[in-house]
Amino acid sequence: MNFQKCGCKENHPPTAGRSCGCSNQKVPEGFKVPTAPANRHVPSKLTDKDISKPEMKKDDKKSWSLTDFDLGRPLGKGKFGNVYLAREKESHYVVALKVLFKSQILDSEIEHQVRREVEIQCRLRHPNILRMYGYFHDEKRIYLILEYAKHGALYKLLKERGRFDEKTAAIYVRDLTKALMYCHTKKVIHRDIKPENLLIGHNWELKIADFGWSVHSPSSRRMTLCGTLDYLSPEMIEGKPHNYSVDIWSLGVLCYELLVGLPPFEAKDSHQTYTKIRYVIIKYPEFISEKAKDLMSRLLVVNPELRLSLSAVLQHPWILENAPEGVPPPVYNTEAHPKTT
Numbered sequence: 081m082n083f084q085k086c087g088c089k090e091n092h093p094p095t096a097g098r099s100c101g102c103s104n105q106k107v108p109e110g111f112k113v114p115t116a117p118a119n120r121h122v123p124s125k126l127t128d129k130d131i132s133k134p135e136m137k138k139d140d141k142k143s144w145s146l147t148d149f150d151l152g153r154p155l156g157k158g159k160f161g162n163v164y165l166a167r168e169k170e171s172h173y174v175v176a177l178k179v180l181f182k183s184q185i186l187d188s189e190i191e192h193q194v195r196r197e198v199e200i201q202c203r204l205r206h207p208n209i210l211r212m213y214g215y216f217h218d219e220k221r222i223y224l225i226l227e228y229a230k231h232g233a234l235y236k237l238l239k240e241r242g243r244f245d246e247k248t249a250a251i252y253v254r255d256l257t258k259a260l261m262y263c264h265t266k267k268v269i270h271r272d273i274k275p276e277n278l279l280i281g282h283n284w285e286l287k288i289a290d291f292g293w294s295v296h297s298p299s300s301r302r303m304t305l306c307g308t309l310d311y312l313s314p315e316m317i318e319g320k321p322h323n324y325s326v327d328i329w330s331l332g333v334l335c336y337e338l339l340v341g342l343p344p345f346e347a348k349d350s351h352q353t354y355t356k357i358r359y360v361i362i363k364y365p366e367f368i369s370e371k372a373k374d375l376m377s378r379l380l381v382v383n384p385e386l387r388l389s390l391s392a393v394l395q396h397p398w399i400l401e402n403a404p405e406g407v408p409p410p411v412y413n414t415e416a417h418p419k420t421t
Contacts, residue, residue: 144216144225149177155232160184161221165228175213178224185222194222200268201291208259210279210289229279229287237412238275243341246372250402251409252278253335254394255286260331261390263288264324273330274311275337284409309350310343314358314382325384331393332379339368344380358382371398 152165161180168175185194201212211227231237234252238244244252256278263270270288277290313329315322336344344363345356355361360380364373375398378388393399 144214144223146216146218146223149175151177160188160190163226174228176226176228178226180222180224182217182220182222197291198224204263204266204268204291206259206262208255208286208288209262210287226289227281227287229289230282231280231284231412233276234278234280234286235275237280238338238341241412244338246339246369246398247402247407248410249335249338249372250399251407252286252338253331254399254403254405255409256288256331256334257390257393257399259286259288260327264327264390269324270327270330272311273327273334275334278334280409284411286409309353310345312357313384314360315384317354317357323384325387328379328387328390328393329381329384331390332376332387335372335376335379336362339372340365344376369398371396371401374398 148170149166149168152167155163155165155176157163161178161184164177164179166175166177167173180194185191198212198215201210202214205211210229213225213227215222215224217223256273260270260273268291270291272290273288277288279287279289281287311330311333313322313326316326333343333345345353345361347353347356360382362376362380364376375388375393375396378396379393381387388396
């Protein structure tokens with residue numbers, strides 16, 4: 081595929097009520113993508129416990145093909161393809177198979193996003209990042225072999241419950257912070273953190289997914305406008321160079337949305353949203369604690385250099401009080417979803 085221009089297309093299903101922005105960018109060429117996962121043992125019989133194991137057994141010299149998998153029910157539908165539950169025949173290991181149509185990718189000119197997603201996600205190894213085990217393709221489709229996140233998107237869980245209590249929100253913020261710290265040490269900026277791109281794994285743990293807007297940025301400074309409008313940082317909407325701190329801004333936006341149920345800069349139109357972001361106009365509901373407000377006020381800062389560092393987030397009193405290290409994420413009853421009031 082040739083990389084030409086970005087256009088305003090996203091490599092994930094569009095989300096109602098959220099806008100995105102994007103401008104042309106130049107994508108580095110010449111990278112190679114691994115075609116098989118690491119060679120680790122997996123039990124021959126599948127159980128619910130096995131689904132949470134992070135790796136599959138596969139001969140690294142053998143390429144994947146669709147015949148290696150038994151396809152199951154659809155897990156989701158997107159603009160460029162679908163995601164299916166699948167089981168690798170040799171190990172009986174359950175995965176999510178993301179099927180993308182080449183024709184739609186070419187028509188929408190998002191080849192660079194697909195390549196970037198594969199290049200980056202295949203190389204990341206962290207308990208709070210969704211694994212991509214490999215990929216393969218045929219004449220019409222591209223297949224991404226992904227870790228199966230049993231409990232779906234955080235966005236769905238948030239909408240079902242209305243909002244989260246502070247302990248739950250703090251646990252998610254803590255685990256996302258650790259995952260972002262790992263990404264940044266690998267010189268990866270995610271740039272599209274939001275509840276739709278965060279999945280819930282077998283043990284209810286948070287997983288960053290969808291690296292379509294991510295960049296591997298050794299220079300740490302980018303000019304591209306991309307991602308979801310509600311989560312864009314001031315420097316991005318103003319077209320200024322940006323770096324890893326855009327993920328720190330998004331962490332603050334996410335913290336607010338988890339606690340309130342709506343993003344902090346939501347407005348009737350995009351112009352009002354831009355204005356709210358540019359001047360950090362936020363209204364905190366009365367039920368938000370002072371410590372939570374303090375953390376968000378330190379993350380949602382116009383000057384990127386003055387935002388609280390990710391390591392400092394983990395030491396913030398709100399995190400230490402509500403989500404000390406070792407406290408697991410909450411387990412929900414999937415049969416009933418009472419909303420927080």
